[in-house]
Amino acid sequence: MSNIVVAKFGGSSLADSDQFRKVKNIVLDDDKRRYIVPSAPGKRFKKDYKITDLLYLCHAHAQNSISFEDVFKLIEDRYVTLAKELEVDIDIKKYLDEVKDKVEQGASADYTASRGEYLNGLILAAYLGYEFVDAAEVICFKKHKTLDLKATEKAFKERMANVKKAVIPGFYGAMPDGSIKTFTRGGSDVTGAIIARCSQAELYENWTDVSGFLMADPNIVEDAKPIEVITYKELRELSYMGAKVLHEESIFPIRDVCIPINIRNTNKPEDKGTLIVDDNKPISYSGTITGIAGKKGFTVIAVQKMLMNSEQGFCRKLLSILESNGVSFENMPSGIDSVSLVIEEEQLEDKLDNILEEIKRQCNPDSIDVHPNMALIATVGKGMDRTKGISSKVFSGLAKGDVNIRMINQGSSEINITVGVENDDFEKGLRSIYRAFVN
Numbered sequence: 530m531s532n533i534v535v536a537k538f539g540g541s542s543l544a545d546s547d548q549f550r551k552v553k554n555i556v557l558d559d560d561k562r563r564y565i566v567p568s569a570p571g572k573r574f575k576k577d578y579k580i581t582d583l584l585y586l587c588h589a590h591a592q593n594s595i596s597f598e599d600v601f602k603l604i605e606d607r608y609v610t611l612a613k614e615l616e617v618d619i620d621i622k623k624y625l626d627e628v629k630d631k632v633e634q635g636a637s638a639d640y641t642a643s644r645g646e647y648l649n650g651l652i653l654a655a656y657l658g659y660e661f662v663d664a665a666e667v668i669c670f671k672k673h674k675t676l677d678l679k680a681t682e683k684a685f686k687e688r689m690a691n692v693k694k695a696v697i698p699g700f701y702g703a704m705p706d707g708s709i710k711t712f713t714r715g716g717s718d719v720t721g722a723i724i725a726r727c728s729q730a731e732l733y734e735n736w737t738d739v740s741g742f743l744m745a746d747p748n749i750v751e752d753a754k755p756i757e758v759i760t761y762k763e764l765r766e767l768s769y770m771g772a773k774v775l776h777e778e779s780i781f782p783i784r785d786v787c788i789p790i791n792i793r794n795t796n797k798p799e800d801k802g803t804l805i806v807d808d809n810k811p812i813s814y815s816g817t818i819t820g821i822a823g824k825k826g827f828t829v830i831a832v833q834k835m836l837m838n839s840e841q842g843f844c845r846k847l848l849s850i851l852e853s854n855g856v857s858f859e860n861m862p863s864g865i866d867s868v869s870l871v872i873e874e875e876q877l878e879d880k881l882d883n884i885l886e887e888i889k890r891q892c893n894p895d896s897i898d899v900h901p902n903m904a905l906i907a908t909v910g911k912g913m914d915r916t917k918g919i920s921s922k923v924f925s926g927l928a929k930g931d932v933n934i935r936m937i938n939q940g941s942s943e944i945n946i947t948v949g950v951e952n953d954d955f956e957k958g959l960r961s962i963y964r965a966f967v968n
């Protein structure tokens with residue numbers, strides 16, 4: 530591992546010149562912070578606009594031959610003010626005019642949106658005194674629009690051979706023909722992870738406006754405690770269930786090379802944040818869990834049939850019915866004579882009747898029950914498989930909270946106990962489980 534830290538700063542960390550000043554203090558505080566990945570300027574206050582949203586709007590207007598003059602003016606003002614207040618020696622107006630011309634001439638949505646990071650990167654590089662390296666030079670996509678990691682590693686190595694410190698804008702890269710391609714929204718997180726991999730960094734810092742992950746959604750559990758250390762796998766379980774701080778795809782570029790990610794708060798740099806570590810790293814667990822997350826809006830299709838356990842191919846038939854209807858399932862708890870399919874409500878919309886019909890016809894069950902308006906709550910913790918009493922705490926917590934459990938599923942990875950409850954019991958259920966572990 531090299532002596533390099535990659536630091537990615539999100540949109541709220543770079544929303545105005547005061548935030549840029551905080552970023553500069555953080556970057557200069559540690560000489561290892563050599564590669565800096567910025568997002569586009571985000572919201573300065575609740576009702577403010579994100580620059581990326583405005584850029585997409587300009588593109589949509591241009592495509593429909595509607596003037597985007599007024600929207601572009603908002604963008605221009607943000608960057609011109611930034612450059613002026615930070616007193617950077619860069620003709621930002623020249624770059625803005627270039628972008629405007631290209632959008633007028635029909636530039637793609639990806640090109641247009643990527644300029645948010647590009648322009649911010651130019652200003653940040655000048656402000657920090659770091660070299661600006663265009664992400665189009667180092668982040669390479671394949672012709673089918675997925676990341677080309679091999680080509681990226683090669684391009685990075687060549688381009689950065691003599692570059693000690695650089696600002697590399699997040700969110701985009703280039704296709705083999707040189708055209709600009711972005712990741713999905715929030716994708717600067719992914720760029721940061723790729724740069725960390727390519728530079729064999731010892732740490733990937735992801736600076737945002739919260740001090741890491743909390744054990745539960747603070748909108749539901751007001752005093753939710755921060756998570757100090759979490760493994761990639763636990764994070765995946767919690768993120769999937771709705772705990773969002775980091776782009777889901779950011780773990781993949783660094784997972785196999787075991788680079789830890791540290792989520793930090795630009796507004797509270799003294800906080801340690803959450804450290805995300807590789808799955809095999811020994812962490813000492815004190816009989817507790819890592820976090821709880823959940824989602825509403827599921828439907829459970831419960832199928833019963835006597836002697837189901839000895840009927841070969843029953844589940845295969847059931848799942849192929851879902852497949853032929855283009856529906857995927859989240860969970861499939863089963864007993865000897867019953868199996869339940871937990872499916873996102875949105876996916877079922879106009880397909881439910883057809884699916885039920887086909888199950889009756891092909892599987893010939895004794896009964897089928899449909900339970901709509903269900904929520905899933907996942908209690909996640911790597912120490913679970915070695916600690917007695919975790920599930921009993923989950924269930925007694927729910928009983929104490931007067932929450933009826935409609936379904937139980939422990940993932941085969943043994944880091945997750947998922948319960949199904951009524952949508953209306955969701956918040957109460959999550960709070961009850963939290964209180965069973967933290968008081």
Ligand code: ASP
Nearest residue numbers: 568569581714715716717
């Ligand atoms: N600016 C882009 C977005 O708003 C990417 C990012 O911020 O990570 O989605």
